[in-house]
Structures are given as structure tokens and as C-alpha cells.
Amino acid sequence: MKYDTTKVSVYIPTHNRSCLLLRAVYSVLNQDYKNIEVIISDDGSTDDTSDICRELALRDDRVKYIRSDNACGANHARNLAIQNCTGYFVTGLDDDDFFLPTRISTFINHYSSKYSFYYSQRKIVSRVHARDSENQLGKLVLDRLLHKNYVGNQIFVERTRIVEAGLFDVDLLAWQDYDCWIRIMKKFGDAYGLDSVDYIMDISHESERISTSKKAQMGIEQFMFKYRDILSKKHLITIESELLIISGNKIKWFDLFRLFNTHNIKRMLVKLVRQ
Structure with missing residues (x-):
């Protein structure tokens, strides 16, 4: 068609x-x-x-x-x-x-x-x-x-x-x-x-974005609960790494090895270098 x-x-x-x-x-x-x-x-x-x-x-x-x-x-x-x-x-x-x-x-x-x-x-x-x-x-x-x-x-x-x-x-x-x-x-x-x-x-005119806010963390936790029946352990590792990245807490090398996968490695390394 x-x-x-x-x-x-x-x-x-x-x-x-x-x-x-x-x-x-x-x-x-x-x-x-x-x-x-x-x-x-x-x-x-x-x-x-x-x-x-x-x-x-x-x-x-x-x-x-x-x-x-x-x-x-x-x-x-x-x-x-x-x-x-x-x-x-x-x-x-x-x-x-x-x-x-x-x-x-x-x-x-x-x-x-x-x-x-x-x-x-x-x-x-x-x-x-x-x-x-x-x-x-x-x-x-x-x-x-x-x-x-x-x-x-x-x-x-x-x-x-x-x-x-x-x-x-x-x-x-x-x-x-x-x-x-x-x-x-x-x-x-x-x-x-x-x-x-x-x-x-x-995004040139914006200041704080939702992706770095407490509201975003709560939203991700809602998301994880909503899809708890279909998220595998591998999916949850990727999402947990995102929560860590936006939390404001420092990423440790232990976290990098514990949460590493091909979906998150770039963002985690950037966060590690910039902190």
C-alpha cells in the first residue's frame, strides 16, 4: 500500500x-x-x-x-x-x-x-x-x-x-x-x-532537566514496578545503572564492574570520568 x-x-x-x-x-x-x-x-x-x-x-x-x-x-x-x-x-x-x-x-x-x-x-x-x-x-x-x-x-x-x-x-x-x-x-x-x-x-534554553531530578528517580522506580513481570535480571541491571548515574552519587569502580553491560557502559564511563 x-x-x-x-x-x-x-x-x-x-x-x-x-x-x-x-x-x-x-x-x-x-x-x-x-x-x-x-x-x-x-x-x-x-x-x-x-x-x-x-x-x-x-x-x-x-x-x-x-x-x-x-x-x-x-x-x-x-x-x-x-x-x-x-x-x-x-x-x-x-x-x-x-x-x-x-x-x-x-x-x-x-x-x-x-x-x-x-x-x-x-x-x-x-x-x-x-x-x-x-x-x-x-x-x-x-x-x-x-x-x-x-x-x-x-x-x-x-x-x-x-x-x-x-x-x-x-x-x-x-x-x-x-x-x-x-x-x-x-x-x-x-x-x-x-x-x-x-x-x-x-536544550540550549533549559536549566535543570527532569532527567537529573528526584522526580526522575521516582519515575524510574514506578517504571520498574509497572514492568516487573517482564523485566529480566539483565534489564534490571541496566535500569539500576541509570538510577545510579542520575542519583548524584559517585560511581565507584566496583559499581562499574557490577553493573557493566553493553547498554550502559558509555554513560557509566562518562559519569566516572566527569565526577
Whole structure:
């Protein structure tokens, strides 16, 4: 089946980032693939986001704006957006990130329904440097995904599949995207990673990130409990090493030997050298 005329919905959750949001929205509208709708899901913004989004929707009928009066969190906003999408496919974009112009067409040109979803590579831009992500290339199986999030923060998926998998878990404190990818793969099988770098993740404006916070540690512990029936001892070693890395505690050589595996060795060595 060809998908070259199939509608794609891009959901953008946002909260009080109107200037960055404009960049994100225009990066979608300027895609070389044109059968697109943009769903902006405003999570109770108190700045000028509402005015800007309504103006965008008036200028371009591909833009749809929905709003929650109260801030309920990014995953509530994502779920609300997906529930209001009308595209056959959906993919996400954070309000401080942006697409390169060929992102959607690349997914469309490679898509096969035998894989549960597709994803690609990101360029991560900080205040001091830019680097490409190291997401898994080619076929990704569930056993490998259970070690760590080899997918990243966004996927390209049939809307019915992410809905049937249960959307994003608003009760998890961290790893909500990772959790969602696992549930989709449990239900629909292997995923596939493309080698294209077409998503720019902009962290240059951020200070403390959730990945280094106490909230993240609690979220990982929730995750481990949620998947306790399918996580093997090897999976748990990888996750335990991640907890140690973000805890702020020093890694000892004993920890390196005790927790070492191919999934975590790079992060553990970097932490060991920098501490």
C-alpha cells in the first residue's frame, strides 16, 4: 500500500513558550509533504500563547488549537491532542524543538505496516555543542528496548495503534514516552529506526532537566514496578545503572564492574570520568 497522499497529524503540547512554539509550528507547515494537520494542545498557558495560536489557525486551516484551562501536564496535553487528531498517522513535536523539512516525507516513503512504528535520529543542540542521537538503527525488538529507550522522544505511528496501546500514562513521573513505546511494541511487534537526522532537539534554553531530578528517580522506580513481570535480571541491571548515574552519587569502580553491560557502559564511563 502506498501512503503518499495519507494525512499526517503532528501534535504539539505547549505551555508558556509562545516564541519557541512559533518556530515549532512553522517547521511543520514548511514540510515538503503537504497533507498535514497541526494540533496545538495548550496546557493552561498564561502568556500570549492563546492569541498567537488562534491567529495561526485563522491564517492556515491546517492548524487546530485546543486548550485546557488548567495545567495538567505534558502527557495530558499529548493525549488530548491525539484524541482530536484526524490523520491516519500521528507524530509528536515538543514546543521547543523543530523538524527539518523532509521529516514527514521520509517516514511516508519508508513506511510499512509490518513494523509497529518508525522513528529516526535527532540532533541535540545545547549551549556549548551539537551532537547526533544514537537511537537504534534498523529493526528494534522489545527485549532490547526494555534495557533503555533506544527510540528517543518521538515516533511516527498509525493513530489507531497508539490509541489502542493506551496513549501516554499521565501517572508516571518520568519515562512516559519510553513507557508508551513499550506498550505499542508489546501489542504490535518490532519497530524500525531510520538513519535520517531530521528532528532538532533544542536544550540550549533549559536549566535543570527532569532527567537529573528526584522526580526522575521516582519515575524510574514506578517504571520498574509497572514492568516487573517482564523485566529480566539483565534489564534490571541496566535500569539500576541509570538510577545510579542520575542519583548524584559517585560511581565507584566496583559499581562499574557490577553493573557493566553493553547498554550502559558509555554513560557509566562518562559519569566516572566527569565526577
